[in-house]
Amino acid sequence: xxxxxxxxxxxxxxxxxxxxxxxxxxxxxxxxxxxxxxxxxxxxxxxxxxxxxxxxxxxxxxxxxxxxxxxxxxxxxxxxxxxxxxxxxxxxxxxxxxxxxxxxxxxxxxxxxxxxxxxxxxxxxxxxxxxxxxxxxxxxxxxxxxxxxxxxxxxxxxxxxxxxxxxxxxxxxxxxxxxxxxxxxxxxxxxxxxxxxxxxxxxxxxxxxxxxxxxxxxxxxxxxxxxxxxxxxxxxxxxxxxxxxxxxxxxxxxxxxxxxxxxxxxxxxxxxxxxxxxxxxxxxxxxxxxxxxxxxxxxxxxxxxxxxxxxxxxxxxxxxxxxxx
Ligand SMILES: O=C(O)CCC(=O)C(=O)O
Ligand SMILES: [Fe+2]
Numbered sequence: 001x002x003x004x005x006x007x008x009x010x011x012x013x014x015x016x017x018x019x020x021x022x023x024x025x026x027x028x029x030x031x032x033x034x035x036x037x038x039x040x041x042x043x044x045x046x047x048x049x050x051x052x053x054x055x056x057x058x059x060x061x062x063x064x065x066x067x068x069x070x071x072x073x074x075x076x077x078x079x080x081x082x083x084x085x086x087x088x089x090x091x092x093x094x095x096x097x098x099x100x101x102x103x104x105x106x107x108x109x110x111x112x113x114x115x116x117x118x119x120x121x122x123x124x125x126x127x128x129x130x131x132x133x134x135x136x137x138x139x140x141x142x143x144x145x146x147x148x149x150x151x152x153x154x155x156x157x158x159x160x161x162x163x164x165x166x167x168x169x170x171x172x173x174x175x176x177x178x179x180x181x182x183x184x185x186x187x188x189x190x191x192x193x194x195x196x197x198x199x200x201x202x203x204x205x206x207x208x209x210x211x212x213x214x215x216x217x218x219x220x221x222x223x224x225x226x227x228x229x230x231x232x233x234x235x236x237x238x239x240x241x242x243x244x245x246x247x248x249x250x251x252x253x254x255x256x257x258x259x260x261x262x263x264x265x266x267x268x269x270x271x272x273x274x275x276x277x278x279x280x281x282x283x284x285x286x287x288x289x290x291x292x293x294x295x296x297x298x299x300x301x302x303x304x305x306x307x308x309x310x311x312x313x314x315x316x317x318x319x320x321x322x323x324x325x
Contacts, residue, residue, distance in 0.1 A: 007111070009118045018195030018240035019226070025111055026231040031178055033102040038082070038134075039064075041098060045081050046071055065252045069140035077145040084256070085130050086272065086301055088314045093305040098132070099297050104290035106176060107258055112233070113278045116260045119172045119235065122280035126287075127171060127259035128272035128300075129162065135186050135253040138246040146211070152186065152246045154213030157194070158259070159238040160202040161212055164316050166238075166268035167199075171261045173236040177228045178254040185249040187227045188234055188242055191220050195237035202317045203324035212315055214241060215323050272300050 007022050014020040049055035055074050059067045072079065080087060081096035084103055106112070107126060116124055133149045141150060148154070158173050159166065181187035194200075202212045219241065226234055236242060247253045260277065261267065267274045273296035275287040287293060317324075 007115060009115055011118060014119070014235065014237070017192045018237040019190045019192065019242075020235045021226055021228055021232060022115060022235070023229060023232045025115065025233045026106065026109065026176070028231070030102075030105060030109065031231055034106060034178060037100045037102040038098075041082065041100070042068070042071070049075060065136050065250065066140065068134065068252060069136035072136065072145070072150060073140070073142055077142070077147060077150065079134075079147060079149045082132055082134060083149065084132050085128055086297065086304070088269075089310065091301060091304045091308070093302060095301060095305070097297055097301065099290070099294040101290040103132075103256070104293050106256060108277055108288070112174070115233070115235070116172065116174065117278065120170060120260050121262050122278065123263040124276070124278040125261050125263045125265075125267070126275050126277045127261050127267045128269045128274050129158075129267070130258040131256070133253075133255050133257070135247040137250050137252075138248065148211060148244075153242075153244040154211055155216070155219050155241055155243040156202060156212060156214055157200060157239045157241055158236065160199055160214070160317075161315055162238075162268040163314065165266045169238075169261050169265040169267070171238045171259050171265075171268075173238065173240075174258050174260060175234040175236065176256040176258070177230050177232045177234075178256065179252060180228070180230050181253060181255065182227050182249065183225055184247075185251060185253040186244045186247040187225050187253075188244050189223050189225050190234075190236070191223045191241040194220065194241040195239040197239070199239060200241065201321045201323055202315070203321070204317055204319040212317060218323060271304055273297060 007025060010020060046055060046058035050058055059070050082098055084098055086095055086097050113124060131149060135150055138151055175188060200214050200218050202214055205211050228234060263276055276285045279285050
């Protein structure tokens, strides 16, 4: 498919509902370039892990869903080398992160930024809170892997999983479908209009769920699934409650999520690189070179590794609220 006509951005719908699905944002070529980039990455990682004795085989003969599941299983769920941001904790000089050209093209696509401008204005900053989620069939992964990059995502608001310093940042989440997202394979679910309420209490991880989550008792029963085709995006307000179920299909469910905001507002991850994606007032400030983007992440990694602070907090929740008991 080629994408030509400008997408319709229904701001009234977004203001009412706190989310918007926009189809055909990316061409088949843009999506294929990302897939190719990750296939090369997977080959490279698998060869390295075999050489180091961490993996029995590169499993190059297996279809992608089985291959990825096998490799993640054997390496104890080593997903970080695929992610497009550094983790919030435990960063060393060797922590891997993937900042490649095809991913950069997705994040800086003019067609995407034309859409983002409706929400953020003409001075657009790419926020460094960004992830890839590549979810193999869940039954092929070990039960002890509990990570929303590979498995289900608990109910949350993106504002709730960030520090209070972003409460007044007009941060927009953009969720990008690389594969079709379906009811079976872990499409996104949202609670329409939840952005018009307050920030909801999130509870820190416990035995049942290691990640921060809104307890089920606080999730309205009005949630709806948002199945979308590859190349579509879903935009979310920072207070829209969302989640994703397990991938019960036989295929891989693959998405990126990134965030944009007006230039000049706090990102919540000051030590990680934000960049100007578009600027009417200062076009020279726009980052256009993926190698510079990669270099910024490498510099951030070196800086954080050189002054580790394992006591740093990344959210505001201490679990003392009674709903967390
Ligand atoms: O795709 C998922 O499983 C969760 C995505 C998410 O939480 C986000 O885009 O902010
Ligand atoms: Fe989220």
